[in-house]
Amino acid sequence: MRAQIFVFALSIVICAKAQAELKWEQTTIELHPTPADKQAIGHFKYQNTGDKSVHFKSVRTSCGCTAAQTQKDEVPPGDKGEITATFNIGDRTGTQVKTVTVETDDPASTTSVLTLKAVIPQQLAITPTFVFWQQGEAPNRKTIGVSAAKDFPVKHLKVASSSPDFEAKVSEAGNGQFKISVQPKDTKQPIAATLTIQPEGSPKTFYATARVTTAPAINSR
């Protein structure tokens, strides 16, 4: 019984030693892009610590929004390199976790999963981003709440409606809190408008939508 356990443990140790050929400096990278950044780029550095060359068979990403590139297909013994993962931020917000799956011909460690975590600052929390009225409903005002992040002080906010059919007014509640009051001129026919929300001094623009729908509303605000 002891011999069996010893053999089992030894096999684990041997496997662990063999897996160390392509050694990653880190397999998880956390990035904090600025609001102006369009991409977040992570550099996953590695070294071949084994005594034979390692070849990359495939590099796959978990999302179409992320691209990964190897510098070379073959990594000779002792050689260093990196895999560059480029995450296109687009209109994403909050914490984004994307993975890069790397397959090599190293039989002891064929697959490595690299994790790119991007914490995208959410400058403004807008709730809700959509207000609507049922056709024929009383054209009462509805409110959109806007809250600025602590590290993104906003003193003033400008709001513009893309259509004269909707009126939008901003009121400041202090501490980076605002209320946008939206009202349609009437609800006789389906109409829509995009509300452009512009914090003072920020290059970034935010949006909300207002609409009079044709069908009965199931949730009123």
Place this chain on the structure above:
Amino acid sequence: MKSALVCQTLVLAALALVPGIGEALYFHDKISWRSSIPASEMVSVEQARAWGDSAIWVDARPDEDFAHDHVPGAFSLNEDRWNALLPQFLAAWSPSKKVVVYCSSLNCNASREVARRLRDEAQLKNVFVLEGGWEEWLKKK
């Protein structure tokens, strides 16, 4: 003989638990790349199809994939161009419709994120994620 076998099995099971416990400890504060979603917010291809015209389909895949092919009548709404695409979708949305969001396959996360934003940010109700995504829809075409 029997007790030795049981003993060996237990030892092996205990050894097998070691990496699992290690992973649980190491990843306990790590975020999964795939958002969790309650079963009640998932819908199968058959169910979604049965909804007929009362369903509005949302394609959460990148623009190129949508341009290549998509569910007939679906709206493109991805997070690459969320601000530009959302008004087009909302213009077609109506409160009586069920929203079915899909991405490329069972393993993609885009549909979950788009569904979450529609629920949390736009505060829409009846938003569902298609099980198996576009791949499953193609299989049952």
